[in-house]
Amino acid sequence: MSGRLLRLVCTATVAAGTVLAPLPAAAVPEPQAPGQRPVAELLTDLQSLYQGAEQATETYNATEEKLKKQRAEVDRLDSELTRARLSLHDSRGAAGRLAREQYQNSTAISPYVRLLLARDPQHALDEGHVIGQLARERAETIGRLVGTEKKSDGLARAARKALDGQLTLAAxxxxxRDEVQQRLADVEKLLTALTPDQLTALAAFEKTDVDKAQRKLVTSGALGDDxxxxxxxGDRALRYAVQQIGxxxxxxxxxxxxxDCSGLTSQAWAHAGTPIPRTSQEQWAHLPRIPLRSLRxxxxxIYFPKATHVALYLGDGKVVxxxxxxxKIQVSxxxxxxxxxxxRPDGRPKGARGTARSATTSR
Structure with missing residues (x-):
């Protein structure tokens, strides 16, 4: 991490009350009352609830992105259908004028008879050329009317289908959304049922668990030369993320x-001029993968087997x-x-990943 960026991070974290380095592991108090659930079991349940809520959130986010695109498609088809209907109105007007002219000229002598009776055959031939040109224009008018009607009908069907898709996505x-709210309610229910001592023990136990996993990862050399x-x-994206701390x-x-987690990462890279997918699953699925030893x-x-959480790498074994x-947004x-x-959002395209494989670790 560059010196300027490190100073920026320190300023942001101090302002937000965030601690950069892990604190010494606190002693984990054991449950006091008989029948009290073990802290490790409570932590497992809580982490499972949080992960379920985050997975539901990312699923909701993915549907929101699809809904945005579907709304844009509905708007596009509506605009095109409006233009097609205006064109159809004009074509029908032209066809109506054509029908009136044809009716008004229905008693006229045919061009063939007119040619036979003409004193000036050349003039009659010229007149016939004009009549032929008018006939072609009339045929084109009818053709445009038929084509516009078909296009309008097709657009109307497409617009109805797109609207049905929008309603399905909205449902x-x-x-x-209800599933996310229910999962978060389950988290709140578990937390409110705990005593202050249990909450303290839970936080200490989780921190001890994280510290242990961090030491194991760093000492394994999986991060390579950091x-x-x-x-x-990447620097612009990270600066944006750091400015959101707190x-x-x-x-x-x-x-x-x-x-939320992927809202931060997608916005950070968008502000860096490199738009990326909205959700952590899509970021994992479509962005170039790199091994942990190559992290910059x-x-x-990306975290968890189903790619339900994401963070920006800060350097020195830390993420934002x-x-x-x-x-709150923090350094962890x-x-x-x-x-x-x-x-790596600005890495090689997905098809050029070659043999670059992701390194994985487990807690």
Missing amino acids: RQKKE NREPSRA KPYEWGAEGPKTY PGDLV QAPRTGE PIATYPILGAV
Whole structure:
């Protein structure tokens, strides 16, 4: 991490009350009352609930992105259908004029008879040429009318289909929103049932667990030589993320006041001029993967087997992340959660990944 960026991080974390380095592990008090659940069991349950909530959040975010695209498609088709209907109105007007002219000229002598009776055959031939040209124009008018009617009907069917898709996505989004809220309610229910001593023990136990995983990862050499400089875009993305330290986590949020995990990473890279997918699953699926030993500041670290959490690598074994409900954007050890792998938003395209494979670790 560069000196300027390190100073920026220190300033932001001090202002937000965030601690960069892990504190010494605190002693974990044992449950006092008989029948009290072990702290390790409580932590497992709580982590499972948080992970379930985050997975539901990312699913909701993915549906939200699809819904945005579907709304844009509905708007596009509506605009095109409006233009087609205006064109159809003009074509029908032209066809109506054609019909009136044909009716008004229905008693006229045919061009063939007119040619036979003409005193000036050349003039009659010229007149016939004009009549032929008018006939072709009339045929083109009818053709345009038929074509415009077909196009209008096709667009109307496509618009109805797109609207049906939008309504389906909106219903799915509501269902997924309800699932997120239910999972978060389960988290709150568990936390409110704990005593202050249990909450203290829970926090200490979780920190001890993270410290242990961090030491194991760092001493294993999996991070390689951790002195790499960020790319220009990576530096901009990381600076943006650091400036958000201290802002609250909120599921489904993309800033500027609150963020969820992938809302932070996607906005950071968007501000760096490199738009990336909205969700952690899509970031893992579509961005170039890199081994952990090649991590440089600004890269994204993906967590959990289903890629349900993501953070920006800061350097020195740390990440900037929006952790979970009830917490704020902060600097954390890279091993805070089980690592799935890492991706580089400004790296090689997905098809050029070659043999670059993600390194994985487990807590």
